[in-house]
Amino acid sequence: MSNQEILDKLRDTIVTQNINGCKEAAQEALAAGMSPVEAIDKGLAVGMRIIGDKFEAAEIYLPQIMMSAKAMNNAMEVLKPELEKVQVGEGTGTAITFVQEGDIHDIGHRLVSTMLGANGFQIIDLGVDVANEKIIDEVKKNKGKKLILAGSALMTTSMMSQKDTIVALKEEGLRDDVKVMFGGAPVSQAWIDEIGADATAENAAEAAKVALDLMRK
Numbered sequence: 001m002s003n004q005e006i007l008d009k010l011r012d013t014i015v016t017q018n019i020n021g022c023k024e025a026a027q028e029a030l031a032a033g034m035s036p037v038e039a040i041d042k043g044l045a046v047g048m049r050i051i052g053d054k055f056e057a058a059e060i061y062l063p064q065i066m067m068s069a070k071a072m073n074n075a076m077e078v079l080k081p082e083l084e085k086v087q088v089g090e091g092t093g094t095a096i097t098f099v100q101e102g103d104i105h106d107i108g109h110r111l112v113s114t115m116l117g118a119n120g121f122q123i124i125d126l127g128v129d130v131a132n133e134k135i136i137d138e139v140k141k142n143k144g145k146k147l148i149l150a151g152s153a154l155m156t157t158s159m160m161s162q163k164d165t166i167v168a169l170k171e172e173g174l175r176d177d178v179k180v181m182f183g184g185a186p187v188s189q190a191w192i193d194e195i196g197a198d199a200t201a202e203n204a205a206e207a208a209k210v211a212l213d214l215m216r217k
């Protein structure tokens with residue numbers, strides 16, 4: 001099977017909620033010598049985007065999305081150990097990762113946390129549905145370190161809290177102590193500029209590159 005066929009298979013197992021098939025396809029991708037990052041970005045994540053579009057068009061409902069998410073998690077069980085082997089740096093900095101308050105979408109967040117960890121960041125994972133107070137507390141606790149916030153928001157509603165995060169950092173006099181990278185499907189560069197964050201990234205691999213760049217500034 002060609003690499004493109006394996007990528008199509010990864011995509012299709014997500015779209016058809018084929019929980020076992022997805023794990024198998026992930027194993028096939030690794031056996032074919034594909035990088036886990038490629039399998040995720042060009043296979044699994046493409047499937048998740050199709051699922052999102054189908055949900056928006058009312059062609060599928062929440063239970064199907066949950067099954068697709070389960071399929072994705074199954075494939076990630078295979079790919080994550082490989083991702084973690086791609087150690088390229090050490091002592092790069094500390095990344096506080098989280099999903100904004102009111103939002104429980106954690107697939108992208110976990111991918112970003114894994115990729116940052118694999119690139120030498122010490123990870124403080126605050127999890128999902130995280131209030132800004134908790135984020136600010138964590139920044140205070142880690143003040144003095146080379147620090148980056150890597151926050152996710154998958155809904156337009158939770159994305160609004162990113163603005164509040166920046167405002168809260170400024171109010172506490174902490175804005176210059178930490179770099180801020182926000183991501184998630186609704187987040188655009190225009191939004192990042194509007195709220196005064198430092199950067200965004202399209203996917204987990206890019207997030208690692210962007211975070212490393214920010215640490216050098």
Ligand code: HCB
Pocket residue numbers: 045048049051052053055056062065066069102103104105106107108109111112149150151152153154155156157181182183184185186200201202203204205207
């Ligand atoms: Co959910 N959902 N959902 N959902 N969901 C979305 C997000 C919609 C866009 C679907 C749609 O309408 N088209 C929509 C939001 C609409 C909006 O606000 N504009 C939506 C909705 C409405 C909802 C509910 C409200 C539905 C309901 O209950 N009626 C509900 C909300 C629950 C809540 O959070 N309070 C809900 C629930 C669910 C689940 C539970 C069924 C499931 C989540 C399971 C889980 O995460 N454990 C789910 C899913 C899976 C999705 C979609 C289909 C896929 C999300 C996903 O995992 N993508 C999503 C559709 C979409 O996003 N287009 C849909 C794959 C990952 C790999 O991509 O974008 O998360 P990612 O992350 C990337 C990238 O953005 C970047 O790197 C990541 C890795 O490559 N990145 C960062 C992410 N974070 C970063 C941080 C950085 O610093 C840098 C880069």
